[in-house]
Amino acid sequence: MKQITAIIKPYRLDDVRSALEQAGVQGLTITEVKGYGRQKGHTELYRGAEYKVDALPKVKLEVAVKDDELEMVTDAILASARSGKVGDGKIFVTALERVIRIRTGEVDEAAL
């Protein structure tokens, strides 16, 4: 089992969600986050004075998948989240040791 964590541009969220639905993903955790990468921040003007926006708003998606679904799901995210411009985000894949469904106590793949 793998956990896929994707940081994407907020305005791509709707597209990514429908792509994941089509790829058969059943559950998704969405978090509004802020941060920066190579895109860095930028400065804005408020009442004529500059202020720095260091951390840019992003959306973090977390999906847990079976090993054989990994490729399909990451491909779906790549295709739907990419705009080709700096700041599109990243996908992190980590190994999942254990998954438990709280309601039933089912474990691992049965709990996904």
Place this chain on the structure above:
Amino acid sequence: MESTIIEVQYALDTFYFLMCAVLVMWMAAGFTMLESGLVRARNTVEILTKNVALYSIACLMYMIIGYNLMYGDGVNLYIPGISFFLGGDNTVEEVLASDGDIYYSNLSDFMFQVVFVATAMSIVSGAVAERMKLWAFLGFAVVLTGVIYPIQGYWSWGGGFLSEIGYSDYAGSGIVHLAGAAAALAGVLLLGPRKGKYGPDGKINGIPGSNLPLATLGMFILWMGWFGFNGGSELMVSNVNSANNVAKVFVNTNLAAAGGLVAALLLGRLMFGKADLTMALNGALAGLVSITAEPLAPAPLLSAVIGALGGIIVVFSIVGLDRLKIDDPVGAISVHGVVGVWGVLAVLLSNDEATLGGQLAGLAAIFLFVFVTSLIVWAVLKAAVGIRVSEEEEFSGLDMGECGMEAYPEFLSTRAD
């Protein structure tokens, strides 16, 4: 005149006065929303508390002594007489015998004047936001609304020396707005800028407000209340001439605000590259302050121009005060002080009876008196109890430090599903 007509006129003018007082009272809500929108979320509860308390303090102090200082019999043209609490009202016989000279209730006059004091004090509130101790501020409110404002008000509206030399200020660009801003400036100078407003190298940092919808609502409430502020200052509506005057004051007041907003919006776009909403809001208020000293004489087009010039002045003033390290989170000193000066001078464009000398004397007297007395009161408060919160409290927010509660405490939704 037939006695029934005199009585009906009295009733109508009193009613008009009271309704205008209600409009001006509502400006307290406007200031509250404007200020709470332009400060950071962690200082919201404190600024709300300050605004509700200052309004109430102003009402009490003006009833106890302020109104009598301002409108009672003075010792001479400079020193008002001291007396306390409100007197009785006019009897039917007095009104009828006056043949129309007494045309509104005394208490309706108090009601109309008391909301102006509150307006002056509200101006101070925004300028010292996000760093001043709540109770020091409220202590100052007692002195300003009870003593400082009424004394300079006596000089012009109460029949003192400024009215004798012909200082002309219809609804108070100087008497209310400049006075409030002078008190604010004195406070800000002793208080210093907010932490983080200026970088170590002197760089000016913007500190964005937390809720621009509220700030916008506040601006519209003030715009609406201003119809009472200026319209009520005609003091009468019960005959053709005064009704026409009131209508013209409404039209001019409205156009000055519109001119100010558009001018500030365009200038902001030119100077900063984007449409700065907060500058546009300040522009509308600057337009209103610009026209307040003479909302009756100018033609509607000239009113829009006077307001637009106010909207331009306010943008330069806000940027300029920032550079002088005078940190005013809501732009109150610029809107009410710098533009208040412009409003008093703009009287000369349309009112033939006003003189440059009279207007300058009024400006100098009001500014110097309010600034110096306020500086003394602030200094005393600073020495006695301190006027600035600790650095730690400023960082974590005055809401928890001064009021012990947050404006938006619910991190998790409690909705059951």
